[in-house]
Amino acid sequence: MPTAPTVPEPGSDHPPAASPPPRQRPRARVTRAMLRRAGLPFGSLLLSLAGWQVVAASGAWSETLVPPPAAVWDAFIDVSTAHDGVRGYNGTYLIEHLGISLRRIGIGAGIGIVAGLLFGLVMGTVGWMRSLFEPWITFLRTLPPLAYFSLLIVWLGINEEPKITLLAVAAFPPVAVSTTTAVTAVPQSLLEAARALGASRWDLVKDVIVPSALPETLTGIRLAVGVAYSSLVAAELVNGLPGIGGMVKDAANYNNTPVVIVGIAAIGLSGLVIDGLLLRLERAAVPWRGRA
Structure with missing residues (x-):
């Protein structure tokens, strides 16, 4: 029940004490925060569409270069x-093109991620292995995908093999580098304490090194998936149909800009969804990150 205002005693010079303001309900604060998080991206999207429409309607560029949003919507349909x-x-x-490309990314990036985890774990725990392989991984990390895609075609043909290999090679270095860095950064005090308690080498890896390196490793996996996505169109330059990257390349050959934009939007949106899922996985796997 609401608290009645305090009535001053007769002859007292003090004014009546005001009632304390009602506390804001936590549920209302959470609801407003959720609406703000959802409203800001939606408002940004509306502003972008409005600016796009203004530029397209200005006539400064032809519709071949800057098609209006309605033309892109028609192309999507x-x-x-x-x-x-x-x-x-x-x-x-469109959904089939995207599904085929996602399958290629899943297989290629999956191979690269697994290989990066194994190499990173070995290089982080064995010094001479790090000295042996780290320069090659750095060299590979600095190469753009198109630099070696032609060589992969010469070696593997024009079917699925060069595409999968390109995506695997693109995803491998970020995971290997992040895992190596995370493993070498494990505090020595933890390792010495585990050894003092009788932990074997396998116990050290399983119970100390892997949990300590997991946050940075998951970040490397997110980066690897992003690199694989950025290499998708390059991977599907040759014999990429069906595939969303092949669709974009083929439409660009015929100046079909609306279809190109639809394909780019499909790649970007699916990438956002997958990155969001990986971020949720990271929060579930390492809930202590940012709190300790």
Whole structure:
């Protein structure tokens, strides 16, 4: 029940004490924070669409270069449905193009991530292995994907093998470097304490090194997936249809800018979703990060 204001005693010079303001409900604060987090990206999207429409309607560039949002929407409907007896783009729906590319990324980046984890763990625990392989990994990390994609085509042909290999090679260095750095940064006091308690070498790796290195390793995995996404169009330059990167490349050959924008948007949005899932995994696996 609300607290009644204090009535001063007769003859007292003190004014009545004001009632304390009601405390804000935590649920209301959480609701406003959620609305703010959702409203800011939505407002940014609306402003971007409005600016895009203004630029397209100004006539400064032709519609081939800057198509209006309505033309891109029409292209999205076309590549997502059947029209004139043709399924989507080049006989394949947009979702199918995206699914095929995601499968390539999953296989290629998965191979690169597993290899990076193993190499990083070995290089972080064995000094001479780090001296042997670290220069090669750094050399590989500095190469753009197109620099060696032609060589992969010569070696592996034009089917799936060079695409998967390119994505694996692109995803490998970030995980290897981050895992190596994290393993070498494990406090020696933890290792010495575990040895004093009788831990074997395998126990050190399993119970001390891996948990300590896990936060930085997960960050490296997120970076590796991002690098694989940025290499997708390069991986599908040759014989990339069906595939979202191949669709973008083929549409660009015919100046079909709306389809190019649809493909780029599909790659970016799917990348945001996957990065969000990886971020949730990171928070679940290492909930202590940022709190200790």
